[in-house]
Amino acid sequence: MEGNKGGVTLALVIIVVIALGMTYILSAPTVExxxxxxxxxxxxxxxxxxxxxxxxxFPTGPYNFDNGTVNPTFYYKVGTLVYYNVTEEDxxxxxxxxxYDGSATSTIGSSLISNPGLIKKNPTAYEFTSKSYTVIxxxxxxxxxxxxxxxxxxxxxAGVYTYWCTVHPTTMYGLIFVNATSAGTxxxxxxxxxxxxxxxxxxSLNSFNFKYQCTIPLTINTITGENFESQ
Amino acid sequence: MSLTPVSYxxxxxxxxxxxHYVLEVMIILTILGVLTFYIYYLISSRKxxxxxxxxxxxxxxxxxxVRDKMYGRKRKADFSIFMYDDAKSIGLRYLFTGIAxxxxxxxxxxxxxxxxxxxxxxxxxxxxxxxxxxxxxxLMIYMFAIGVSFGFAYYxxxxxxxxxxxxxxxxxxxxxxIWLLGGALFVVSRSSMRWYMYPPLSLxxxxxxxxxxxWLAIIAMELIFIGITMTSIIVLKIIFLDRADxxxxxxxPIFAWSIxxxxxxxxSSDPPLMVGLxxxxxxxxxxxxxxxxxxxxxxxxxxxxFWGHPIVYIAVLPFFGxxxxxxxxxxGGKVYSYSSAIIxxxxxxxxxxxxxxxxxxxSGLGVDWVLFFTTTSFVVVIPSAISVFNWIATLWTxxxxxxxxxxxxxxxxxxxxxxxxxxxxxxxxxxFNEIAHGTYxxxxxxxxxxxxxxxxxxxxxxxxxxxxxxGGRVYNERLAKWHFYITAFGSFLMSxxxxxxxxxxxxxxxxxxxxxxxxxxxxxxxxxxxxxxxxLVFLYNIATSWLKKPVTDTNNAFETVEDTPAAVxxxxxxxxxxxxxxxxx
Numbered sequence: 139m140e141g142n143k144g145g146v147t148l149a150l151v152i153i154v155v156i157a158l159g160m161t162y163i164l165s166a167p168t169v170e171x172x173x174x175x176x177x178x179x180x181x182x183x184x185x186x187x188x189x190x191x192x193x194x195x196f197p198t199g200p201y202n203f204d205n206g207t208v209n210p211t212f213y214y215k216v217g218t219l220v221y222y223n224v225t226e227e228d229x230x231x232x233x234x235x236x237x238y239d240g241s242a243t244s245t246i247g248s249s250l251i252s253n254p255g256l257i258k259k260n261p262t263a264y265e266f267t268s269k270s271y272t273v274i275x276x277x278x279x280x281x282x283x284x285x286x287x288x289x290x291x292x293x294x295x296a297g298v299y300t301y302w303c304t305v306h307p308t309t310m311y312g313l314i315f316v317n318a319t320s321a322g323t324x325x326x327x328x329x330x331x332x333x334x335x336x337x338x339x340x341x342s343l344n345s346f347n348f349k350y351q352c353t354i355p356l357t358i359n360t361i362t363g364e365n366f367e368s369q
Numbered sequence: 370m371s372l373t374p375v376s377y378x379x380x381x382x383x384x385x386x387x388x389h390y391v392l393e394v395m396i397i398l399t400i401l402g403v404l405t406f407y408i409y410y411l412i413s414s415r416k417x418x419x420x421x422x423x424x425x426x427x428x429x430x431x432x433x434x435v436r437d438k439m440y441g442r443k444r445k446a447d448f449s450i451f452m453y454d455d456a457k458s459i460g461l462r463y464l465f466t467g468i469a470x471x472x473x474x475x476x477x478x479x480x481x482x483x484x485x486x487x488x489x490x491x492x493x494x495x496x497x498x499x500x501x502x503x504x505x506x507x508l509m510i511y512m513f514a515i516g517v518s519f520g521f522a523y524y525x526x527x528x529x530x531x532x533x534x535x536x537x538x539x540x541x542x543x544x545x546x547i548w549l550l551g552g553a554l555f556v557v558s559r560s561s562m563r564w565y566m567y568p569p570l571s572l573x574x575x576x577x578x579x580x581x582x583x584w585l586a587i588i589a590m591e592l593i594f595i596g597i598t599m600t601s602i603i604v605l606k607i608i609f610l611d612r613a614d615x616x617x618x619x620x621x622p623i624f625a626w627s628i629x630x631x632x633x634x635x636x637s638s639d640p641p642l643m644v645g646l647x648x649x650x651x652x653x654x655x656x657x658x659x660x661x662x663x664x665x666x667x668x669x670x671x672x673x674x675f676w677g678h679p680i681v682y683i684a685v686l687p688f689f690g691x692x693x694x695x696x697x698x699x700x701g702g703k704v705y706s707y708s709s710a711i712i713x714x715x716x717x718x719x720x721x722x723x724x725x726x727x728x729x730x731x732s733g734l735g736v737d738w739v740l741f742f743t744t745t746s747f748v749v750v751i752p753s754a755i756s757v758f759n760w761i762a763t764l765w766t767x768x769x770x771x772x773x774x775x776x777x778x779x780x781x782x783x784x785x786x787x788x789x790x791x792x793x794x795x796x797x798x799x800x801f802n803e804i805a806h807g808t809y810x811x812x813x814x815x816x817x818x819x820x821x822x823x824x825x826x827x828x829x830x831x832x833x834x835x836x837x838x839x840g841g842r843v844y845n846e847r848l849a850k851w852h853f854y855i856t857a858f859g860s861f862l863m864s865x866x867x868x869x870x871x872x873x874x875x876x877x878x879x880x881x882x883x884x885x886x887x888x889x890x891x892x893x894x895x896x897x898x899x900x901x902x903x904x905l906v907f908l909y910n911i912a913t914s915w916l917k918k919p920v921t922d923t924n925n926a927f928e929t930v931e932d933t934p935a936a937v938x939x940x941x942x943x944x945x946x947x948x949x950x951x952x953x954x
Contacts, residue, residue: 144446144839145915148465149908152472159473159556160480163500164493166559166580307569308656 172238172271177292179219185212187234189279190227191306197225209312212301216316219292224274229281232303232310236291237270239298276305392582395557399550406546409452410539422453445923446838454538456607460524461838462545464831467516470552471824474508475904477501482863482897485890490880498880499561500580506564509819511593512552514684517827519597521687522604522628524834525927529622530612537603544603548596551589560586563878565673568659568666572652587650594643601632623710627690630718631683638679638722645672670729678725682717685786685818688826689714689756692779695829696760698926699776700767705759713755720749730802739799746797753790757783774849775829781857782829785821785864789814792868807878809889810871813864820860820900828852828907834925835911841919848910855903863896 188197193208214220224234273289293299293316303310446465450458481501484492493501527535560580562571571583580586608629612621648658649669659669693704704710726734726742734742760783764770772780792814796802805811835844867875870889875882882890 142842142916142918145912148468149912152469152908155469155473156476159504160476162556163477163504163559164497166497166500304573305569306660307572308652308660 172236172295174271174292174294177219177294178217179292180217181215182219182221183214184221184223186223186225188227189224189232189234189303189310191230191232191309193309194301194303194312195227197227209310211312212314214293214314214316216293216296218316219290222273222289222291223286224279224289225286226279226281226283228283231276231281231305232274232279233272233276233305234274234289235270235272235302235304236314237300237302238295239300272304392557392585395554399554402550410542422449445840454542456523456527456532456535456538456541459538459541459545460520460522462520463516463523464520466545466549467513467520467827468831470508470512470516471827472904472908473556474505474513475901477505477508479897479901481505482894484880485882485894488882488884488887488890493880495880496561499563500559502878503561503563503580504556504559507555507590508552510564510680510684511555511590511597512548514819514823515597516548518628518631518683518687519600519604521624521691521830526604526607526625526628528927529625530608530616532607532611533613534611535607537607541600541603544596544599546596547592548600551592551594551596554589554592555586558582558586558589562586565670565677566590566646566649567673568649568652568669571649572656572659574653584650584653587646591643591646591650594639594646597635598639598643601635604628605632605636622690623693623704623707623714624687624690626711627686627693627714630714631686634679634683634686634718634721638676641672642676645669667729667732670732674725674728675722678728679721681815682721685822686714686717688782688822689717691826691830692760692782692822693763694927695775695779695826695833696763696767698833699771699773699779700763701769702763702767705762705766709755710759713752713759716752716755717749720745720752724749727797727802730799731806743797743799747794749797750790750794753786757787757790774846774853775832777850777853777857778825778829778832781853782822782825785817785825785860789817789821789864792817804874805871807876808871809867809875809877809893812877813866813868813871816860816867817864820856820864824860825856828856830927833927835914836921837923837925839915839919841921841923842914842917843921844914845910848906852903852906852910855906856900859896859899859901859903861896863893863900866890866893866896 186196188195194210195207196210222234224232226232271291273291274287278287278289279285293314296316299314299316301312301314446461450461450465452458478501480493481498484490484498484501486492490498523541526532558580560571560583562573562580562583566587571587573580574583608621608625612625652658652660659665693710697704723745724742726738727746730739730742764780770776792810796805796811796814832844832849836842866889867877870886870893871877873886873889875886875889
């Protein structure tokens with residue numbers, strides 16, 4: 139170079155590269171978007187899931203695991219606090235992670251409702267724009283079959299949720315539908331009559347939901363002051 | 370719910386978030402970049418460019434200009450290195466790009482250190498820490514270490530081997546741009562899947578899992594691999610087919626041999642991972658290859674480490690060769706044993722393909738394989754020790770050693786290599802590995818070698834080439850010495866603190882630590898920041914000394930040795946050949 143600015147140019151280029159790179163990396167999304175805070179819930183539900191690399195199922199006994207029902211779909215009303223009991227059925231690490239896909243009327247939500255098969259294979263693909271929350275993390279599990287861990291999550295927003303295991307996202311995944319109406323004090327199983335899933339030929343699935351998902355009526359409709367801390 | 374597999378299909382009209390827009394903008398920019406590159410390619414490969422440049426430099430014949438470029442004694446660094454496709458220009462491109470990525474990835478490393486001032490991740494979130502971790506490792510290995518290795522190969526080999534022709538410029542240029550695009554896209558992906566990309570972590574597409582654009586990171590890795598594979602084949606062709614006729618293999622400079630071994634390692638080891646990455650990419654759409662439920666994840670780990678261990682040697686072997694060359698220049702003598710240097714590095718090539726399993730000793734490969742890989746990992750000490758003792762013997766038998774900055778870097782790199790190597794031998798012991806794997810002991814082991822040798826020797830060669838590439842300037846020797854002492858001290862402090870802390874069980878690659886390890890983390894933070902300050906001294910030195918007037922000729926110790934009558938006659942003979950240079954024809 140005829141000029142004498144070679145070193146300065148190099149330094150400037152390096153400074154610009156570092157500044158752009160740092161800014162870009164530091165602007166990565168880091169806050170989990172659906173971490174519950176100060177949630178007042180109207181309903182309580184309890185689910186007992188078996189964590190199995192072949193898919194989520196309902197354990198029938200401590201060492202007599204039922205792998206027949208894999209990745210069930212759940213239906214809740216808005217304002218339901220769900221207690222999750224996860225029993226380990228194999229010696230692999232698992233998580234129970236919940237992601238919000240959008241409201242039932244959003245494009246992604248209605249697409250999932252009209253065609254739940256879309257969620258197949260890799261549900262995390264649908265968390266691209268939205269938020270996730272790990273209810274039960276790997277550190278809560280012992281990788282000893284039979285061990286049970288506990289977690290809870292309040293469904294504050296109506297819409298479509300995905301639940302999956304981040305270690306086995308291709309086999310352990312399923313859908314949670316939270317209906318749009320929060321009215322009604324008598325707790326019961328949900329709106330089977332107008333469930334969009336039912337209309338799409340998947341209504342038979344609800345039978346086992348009814349069997350396993352006991353939704354408990356509360357004497358006091360609203361419990362406040364539940365504090366959820368992010369894990 | 371029916372479990373009938375339904376093939377993945379994009380949802381119509383997915384509502385994009387801001388990150389989605391960023392990616393769309395990046396894709397548009399990429400397309401624009403490709404178009405710009407095509408125009409650039411049309412311009413840069415035109416014969417007129419060479420003729421104009423020759424006229425500017427006062428040459429009547431473009432071929433003479435090209436010949437002088439090719440032998441490179443006058444090749445300086447300026448923006449024209451991005452326009453000309455001769456080997457020297459390509460070399461300087463790789464060198465400066467590698468240094469830019471060194472600073473980028475180094476800043477990520479310093480950021481990680483600083484974030485560990487507190488046992489809890491209070492400075493940056495664990496998600497960001499993971500991103501910095503991934504980017505630091507990948508960029509340092511693929512963009513810095515490989516980049517500067519290619520840079521020195523392209524820059525020095527034409528002089529060392531007195532090439533007969535230099536007609537691979539256009540392809541080399543394409544390979545360079547593909548490699549650079551891959552590196553840039555990897556940063557854009559903001560992936561946090563670690564540099565070994567294990568599924569199912571790499572199959573996560575959540576912002577809080579391992580990065581939402583892991584698919585982009587995998588494409589970027591494939592681009593990097595395409596680039597470095599092309600370059601490897603081209604440079605192998607240059608070495609074996611284009612070197613001067615009076616340069617038999619048995620008399621090739623040791624650096625050329627080290628490059629040969631490096632490139633053979635690249636082309637023989639990266640196909641498994643390139644295939645593995647293709648399968649991994651398919652798994653985004655239809656996970657059939659590496660699913661945790663069927664225990665096939667370890668298959669990817671094996672495909673990775675079949676490449677992943679050779680890459681570790683690829684990042685140091687060229688610098689083995691450069692150390693031999695630098696020692697010869699600063700002692701004025703020959704290397705103690707030429708043949709054992711070649712044998713040492715050649716055996717390292719063979720063993721690099723046999724020891725990869727020691728990265729998976731605790732992954733359930735079975736005791737037979739563990740014994741095999743442990744044994745080969747111990748045996749790999751022999752070629753490393755041959756090289757180390759050869760360096761020491763060369764220094765020992767030298768009449769006089771000039772201890773200017775490059776030589777100080779080299780001596781420090783030998784010292785650090787011995788320390789890091791001994792830690793590596795300890796880790797090869799399976800029973801110790803069971804305790805120390807996944808701790809900072811491993812980090813200390815390879816940072817001793819990478820900071821000491823890869824970074825140190827890069828700086829040594831850069832200082833030696835500085836008068837040439839700056840057009841006759843000299844760097845400030847006092848600042849350069851400061852650069853050396855600061856870097857050497859910081860590197861030792863950081864790696865040694867890690868080694869001690871790791872020996873006590875400090876887990877690596879996590880955003881926090883138990884307060885028990887506070888002293889080791891604190892001293893490592895000080896060491897890491899000191900290394901960063903040292904590189905700023907280097908940058909300041911280069912920037913200010915380049916501003917001064919040229920005071921020396923542009924010859925340098927690396928290339929003037931070829932300025933012998935034999936070399937000159939070889940140049941004259943080559944000039945009469947019909948050369949095809951720069952893609953001009």
